[in-house]
Amino acid sequence: MSKRLIERAAPGVRALHPYQPGKPISELERELGLKEIIKLASNENPLGASPAALRAIAAATNDVWLYPDGGGFALKRALTELHQVEMSQITLGNGSSDLLEFAVRVFVQPGDEVLYSQHSFAIYPIVTQAVSGLGVEAPAKDWGYDLAALRRCITDKTRVIFIANPNNPTGTWVDGEGLEAFVRDVPKDILIVLDEAYYDYARHLIGDARYPDTVSWLKRYSNVVITRTFSKSYGLAGLRVGYAISSPEVADLLNRVRPPFNVNLLALVAAEAAVSDTEHLHKTVELNAAGLHQLMQAFDDMGLSYIPSVGNFICVDVGREAAPLYQLLLKQGVIVRPVANYAMPKHLRVSVGLPEQNAKFIAALKKSL
Ligand SMILES: *Cc1c(COP(=O)(O)O)cnc(C)c1O
Numbered sequence: 001m002s003k004r005l006i007e008r009a010a011p012g013v014r015a016l017h018p019y020q021p022g023k024p025i026s027e028l029e030r031e032l033g034l035k036e037i038i039k040l041a042s043n044e045n046p047l048g049a050s051p052a053a054l055r056a057i058a059a060a061t062n063d064v065w066l067y068p069d070g071g072g073f074a075l076k077r078a079l080t081e082l083h084q085v086e087m088s089q090i091t092l093g094n095g096s097s098d099l100l101e102f103a104v105r106v107f108v109q110p111g112d113e114v115l116y117s118q119h120s121f122a123i124y125p126i127v128t129q130a131v132s133g134l135g136v137e138a139p140a141k142d143w144g145y146d147l148a149a150l151r152r153c154i155t156d157k158t159r160v161i162f163i164a165n166p167n168n169p170t171g172t173w174v175d176g177e178g179l180e181a182f183v184r185d186v187p188k189d190i191l192i193v194l195d196e197a198y199y200d201y202a203r204h205l206i207g208d209a210r211y212p213d214t215v216s217w218l219k220r221y222s223n224v225v226i227t228r229t230f231s232k233s234y235g236l237a238g239l240r241v242g243y244a245i246s247s248p249e250v251a252d253l254l255n256r257v258r259p260p261f262n263v264n265l266l267a268l269v270a271a272e273a274a275v276s277d278t279e280h281l282h283k284t285v286e287l288n289a290a291g292l293h294q295l296m297q298a299f300d301d302m303g304l305s306y307i308p309s310v311g312n313f314i315c316v317d318v319g320r321e322a323a324p325l326y327q328l329l330l331k332q333g334v335i336v337r338p339v340a341n342y343a344m345p346k347h348l349r350v351s352v353g354l355p356e357q358n359a360k361f362i363a364a365l366k367k368s369l
Pocket of ligand 1: 168229242
């Protein structure tokens with residue numbers, strides 16, 4: 001192996017620490033020979049995919065020898081109806097992580113700054129570092145985005161601002177009024193990415209009046225990009241599909257760095273079918289609200305504090321180093337997410353599961369404590 005070859009990797013890439021995903025069930029099975037493992041570690045939908053999406057996948061399997069529609073016409077058309085926007089405003093991604101990366105690749109050059117909050121999504125620093133951008137972490141307030149602090153961190157080098165609303169891993173959120181005041185105040189030549197991966201959950205828990213309808217803002221703010229995903233409330237994480245809504249001009253730029261055929265044929269048909277299955281979505285958000293309640297109740301009973309969440313996950317403060325506890329839970333077949341890499345060494349993030357899965361996690365947690 002040539003040492004010089006390795007050293008020629010782009011500096012940003014060499015300094016990169018790859019994303020650490022939740023532990024797959026199959027890996028824990030191999031390691032511990034356990035059966036009946038539950039995974040509450042990646043905010044997946046415990047009800048699974050919509051039955052309509054599964055039917056669409058089954059009907060399309062004969063076509064997998066064909067390239068997908070690179071323009072994603074049918075899915076985009078369904079999204080234009082859902083959001084009342086134009087086709088030219090949509091960019092499709094292989095998961096919404098794809099779109100976060102496109103945004104940075106389009107607007108960030110080496111040395112430019114990308115701004116986000118402390119305790120926010122791990123993908124933001126990774127996509128920034130990959131292009132030798134400088135990640136800037138604004139201080140958080142009550143574990144969540146502090147928009148005033150974020151505003152103070154804007155410099156003439158800031159190119160992109162990421163706001164996860166609600167935020168992962170903390171489940172915190174910013175209300176519509178405060179967020180719009182922030183957006184109004186940011187210079188128009190800075191791209192603001194509103195990452196709404198947990199939109200449906202948050203909207204259900206908070207209500208329409210206070211959780212912002214940001215798509216309607218696009219007419220006023222041409223520097224806003226909204227990202228959504230089919231991985232969470234739609235239960236299609238394994239297929240990798242998400243999208244961005246923006247001004248046509250920004251969408252045009254995002255689409256230039258988008259690899260051809262980045263969303264596969266099965267993902268396209270499944271996502272299109274999922275959009276119209278409002279019944280499954282409704283069941284999903286109702287189950288989540290009940291599950292969050294179940295978990296919070298249990299934490300209260302155990303005297304553990306937690307960060308109030310409007311996502312499909314919650315961070316509980318275990319009052320001590322959480323890493324050993326994570327290991328003890330694994331031994332009992334329960335996979336959750338340690339969040340020490342988010343500077344939260346005493347918290348564990350648990351995704352809301354089915355009632356019996358939540359109960360199994362609670363029982364395992366009690367036993368481990
Ligand atoms: C899960 C998540 C995403 C999207 O993930 P994809 O599967 O790539 O769509 C984006 N942002 C946040 C904050 C998330 O938690």
